[in-house]
Amino acid sequence: MKHQFAMRVGPVGFRIGSAWRAPVEQLAALYAGYPGADVPDFTVRLGPPSPWRRWLRPAVALAGDFTLPDTAPLPLAHALLAAEMGMNLQVALGHRRHLLLHAAAVERGGRAIVMTGESGAGKSTLATLLGARGWRFMGDEFVLLDPATGMIHAFPRLVSLKNRAIDAVAAALPDARFGPLLTGTPKGDIRHLVPDARAVAAMDDPAMPALLLFPRFGADAAVRPVAAGEAFVRLTQASTNYVALGERGFDTLTRFARDVPKVAVDYPDGEAAIAQVEALWAAL
Amino acid sequence: MGGAVTLAALLAAPAKADALPQEKWAGVIAAARAEQLLGALACRLSGIAVPERVGAILHDARDMAAESRRAALWEAEMARRVLAPLAVPVVLLKGTAFVAGGLAAGQGRMIGDLDVLVPRAALDDVERALLATGWEWAKPDAYDDVYYRRWMHELPPLLHRDRDRLIDVHHTILPPTARITPDADALLAGARPLGNGLSIPAPEDMVVHAAIHLLADGDLAGGLRNLWDIDRLLFEFGEEDGAFWSRLRARAALHQAVGVVARAVRLSHALFATAVPDDWRGLRAGDAWFRRRLLARDEWGRETRAATRAAFYIRSHWMRMPPPLLARHLAIKAWKRVAPARS
Structure with missing residues (x-):
C-alpha cells in the first residue's frame, strides 16, 4: 500500500498499510519508541470501503489478515481507532503462541x-x-x-x-x-x-x-x-x-x-x- | 510481482525459500493467509531454512492446521454417529475426506464445513436425523430454502447449535441445472470405505470432483487453494501407480468432465509444476484467463484485477443455470434486497 508502518508490541509484529499519509504519521509518532518488525506476524490494512470514499467523506474500512464480516467503516478522523481495532483483531483471531x-x-x-x-x-x-x-x-x-x-x-x-x-x-x-x-x-x-x-x-x-x-x-x-x-x-x-x-x-x-x-x-x-x-x- | 505469484512459486519449489529476500516474506504470508494456504505452505516448507520470525509464523500455522484437522475429524465422527442407524452410504468430500484418508492434500489444509455425499433417496431421512440431533437451518429464508431444494445439489446448509459447525449434505456434486452432469451413483458405488462406516471417493473421483469444484462451480474465489488440492492429489495418486492417468481420463468422461479435468491438470502443472504425463501438458486457449484469475492477489493480501474477477463471477452464474432461470433467480434476489428497504 502507499503508506506503511511496522512495529513490534511485545512478541507480536505488525505491518500497517494505509491509503492515506495521516494515519501512518500518527502511528509512527505514537509508536516511536517501539522496535520495528522485520517480518511482521500480521498485516492490517486501512483503506477506503469503496474507491470514491478515499476522497469523498473519506472512511476507513477495517481489513487485514483476519477480518470480521459487517464491521462498519470509521471516518478517516478516527483512523487511529481503526488501526487499534485492526491490530486487536489480528491478535484475537490469529495469535496461537500464547x-x-x-x-x-x-x-x-x-x-x-x-x-x-x-x-x-x-x-x-x-x-x-x-x-x-x-x-x-x-x-x-x-x-x-x-x-x-x-x-x-x-x-x-x-x-x-x-x-x-x-x-x-x-x-x-x-x-x-x-x-x-x-x-x-x-x-x-x-x-x-x-x-x-x-x-x-x-x-x-x-x-x-x-x-x-x-x-x-x-x-x-x-x-x-x-x-x-x-x-x-x-x-x-x-x-x-x-x-x-x-x-x-x-x-x-x-x-x-x-x-x-x-x-x-x-x-x-x-x-x-x-x-x-x-x-x-x-x-x- | 503479486503476493500470490510468489506464493505459488514457493509451493511449487519450496527450496526457493532459502533465497527469498527477508522483505518479501510479509507479502507471501499475507497472500497465503488470504488464500487459506498458509498451513499448506508451512507444511511444504518444513525443514527448509527460513528467517527466525518466519519460522515462528509457520510453526503457528502448522498448529492451526493440526487443530483444524482434529475439529474436522471430530465433526465427521459426530455426523457418523447420527447417521449410522440409517444404514445409508455416507461419503466424506473435500478437506475432511483428505484428512480422513491421510492424503497429502490434507497436509496443512484449513477445513471449515463438513461436506458429505449421500444417495438422493436417503436425503429426507438424513435431514430428519440431523434436525433431531442439534443441527438447525443456517439460512431460515423461505425462498433460499425452496431454491436449494429445487435447484441445488445439496440441502440448505445446516448449522450445529452447540458446536457452531456447518454440514453440507450433497446428493450430487453439481447443481442439476449445470451444463455438465456428473454420475452421483458412480461416485457412491466407487467410494473407498474407511472402516468406520464412512467412506471417501475413489482417487480419480476425488480429482474429478476437485476439478469440477474449481472450474465448473463458482467464480474461482479461493481457487488457488482448490488448485493446490489438485496438485497434491495428482502428486500422490500419479506416483502410486502407472494406470492412474488412464483411469482418470475414463472417469472424467463418465462424469462429463473431460475438458474440466484436463484444464485443471494443465493449470496445476503450469502453476505448481505438478508432474503430469506429456499428453496432459501445454496450456490451451483460455487457460491464461484462469491463471490470471487464480493469481489475482497482491502482497498486502488484497484482491486485484477487478474486471477479471467480475467476468468470472458472471461466468459462474452462466454455468450454473440456463439464462431464463438465472434471470428469474437474480430478479427475485434483487427484489428481496430492495423490498426490505422499502417497507
Missing part, C-alpha cells in the same frame, strides 16, 4: 497482577494508575499466557482511554504523551496514551502471575475470594483463542486458574482501588 486473556497486567519484582473484566470494569485505568505508582505496565488489552512456562508476556500497545477515564488519567499522569482526542466514536470519546518508556523497554521480560483480580468499578469497596472453578469459566469467556488452542489451551488455563490466588474487587474510585490492590499484594 493463550490470550482479555485483561490488563502490571508487574513488580518479576511477579504480576492480572486484571480481567468486561469493558468498563476499569482495567485500563487501574493498570495505568498502578503504572504511575512504581509498577511496570504490561498491557491493558491482552495478557499472553505462555503454555510452556505459565509466565505472562507483556503486550503494551497504546492504552485506549475512554470517556471519563481520559481526564482522570491526564490528571494522574501530567507528563504522559497522548494521541489526539477522538470524539464521537462508536465507543464514545477515545484518547490514546503512550505507555511509559519503562513499559516499552521491558516489554520482552515475562513475569510470573501472582494475583488474578476481577475488578468492578462503581460499587462500594468490597473484596471477595473467587474459587478456581468460577475463575476458569470467566476466563474461558475472556479468552479469544481458548477453543482454538485445543488441549493446550485447556491445560494452560486450568493451571493458571488453579495456581494463582483470585480475588474480586469492587471499588468506588481509583484511589480506593489502588489502596485495595496494594493491601492484597502485601498480604500475599
Whole structure:
C-alpha cells in the first residue's frame, strides 16, 4: 500500500498499510519508541470501503489478515481507532503462541497482577494508575499466557482511554504523551496514551502471575475470594483463542486458574482501588 | 510481482525459500493467509531454512492446521454417529475426506464445513436425523430454502447449535441445472470405505470432483487453494501407480468432465509444476484467463484485477443455470434486497 508502518508490541509484529499519509504519521509518532518488525506476524490494512470514499467523506474500512464480516467503516478522523481495532483483531483471531486473556497486567519484582473484566470494569485505568505508582505496565488489552512456562508476556500497545477515564488519567499522569482526542466514536470519546518508556523497554521480560483480580468499578469497596472453578469459566469467556488452542489451551488455563490466588474487587474510585490492590499484594 | 505469484512459486519449489529476500516474506504470508494456504505452505516448507520470525509464523500455522484437522475429524465422527442407524452410504468430500484418508492434500489444509455425499433417496431421512440431533437451518429464508431444494445439489446448509459447525449434505456434486452432469451413483458405488462406516471417493473421483469444484462451480474465489488440492492429489495418486492417468481420463468422461479435468491438470502443472504425463501438458486457449484469475492477489493480501474477477463471477452464474432461470433467480434476489428497504 502507499503508506506503511511496522512495529513490534511485545512478541507480536505488525505491518500497517494505509491509503492515506495521516494515519501512518500518527502511528509512527505514537509508536516511536517501539522496535520495528522485520517480518511482521500480521498485516492490517486501512483503506477506503469503496474507491470514491478515499476522497469523498473519506472512511476507513477495517481489513487485514483476519477480518470480521459487517464491521462498519470509521471516518478517516478516527483512523487511529481503526488501526487499534485492526491490530486487536489480528491478535484475537490469529495469535496461537500464547493463550490470550482479555485483561490488563502490571508487574513488580518479576511477579504480576492480572486484571480481567468486561469493558468498563476499569482495567485500563487501574493498570495505568498502578503504572504511575512504581509498577511496570504490561498491557491493558491482552495478557499472553505462555503454555510452556505459565509466565505472562507483556503486550503494551497504546492504552485506549475512554470517556471519563481520559481526564482522570491526564490528571494522574501530567507528563504522559497522548494521541489526539477522538470524539464521537462508536465507543464514545477515545484518547490514546503512550505507555511509559519503562513499559516499552521491558516489554520482552515475562513475569510470573501472582494475583488474578476481577475488578468492578462503581460499587462500594468490597473484596471477595473467587474459587478456581468460577475463575476458569470467566476466563474461558475472556479468552479469544481458548477453543482454538485445543488441549493446550485447556491445560494452560486450568493451571493458571488453579495456581494463582483470585480475588474480586469492587471499588468506588481509583484511589480506593489502588489502596485495595496494594493491601492484597502485601498480604500475599 | 503479486503476493500470490510468489506464493505459488514457493509451493511449487519450496527450496526457493532459502533465497527469498527477508522483505518479501510479509507479502507471501499475507497472500497465503488470504488464500487459506498458509498451513499448506508451512507444511511444504518444513525443514527448509527460513528467517527466525518466519519460522515462528509457520510453526503457528502448522498448529492451526493440526487443530483444524482434529475439529474436522471430530465433526465427521459426530455426523457418523447420527447417521449410522440409517444404514445409508455416507461419503466424506473435500478437506475432511483428505484428512480422513491421510492424503497429502490434507497436509496443512484449513477445513471449515463438513461436506458429505449421500444417495438422493436417503436425503429426507438424513435431514430428519440431523434436525433431531442439534443441527438447525443456517439460512431460515423461505425462498433460499425452496431454491436449494429445487435447484441445488445439496440441502440448505445446516448449522450445529452447540458446536457452531456447518454440514453440507450433497446428493450430487453439481447443481442439476449445470451444463455438465456428473454420475452421483458412480461416485457412491466407487467410494473407498474407511472402516468406520464412512467412506471417501475413489482417487480419480476425488480429482474429478476437485476439478469440477474449481472450474465448473463458482467464480474461482479461493481457487488457488482448490488448485493446490489438485496438485497434491495428482502428486500422490500419479506416483502410486502407472494406470492412474488412464483411469482418470475414463472417469472424467463418465462424469462429463473431460475438458474440466484436463484444464485443471494443465493449470496445476503450469502453476505448481505438478508432474503430469506429456499428453496432459501445454496450456490451451483460455487457460491464461484462469491463471490470471487464480493469481489475482497482491502482497498486502488484497484482491486485484477487478474486471477479471467480475467476468468470472458472471461466468459462474452462466454455468450454473440456463439464462431464463438465472434471470428469474437474480430478479427475485434483487427484489428481496430492495423490498426490505422499502417497507
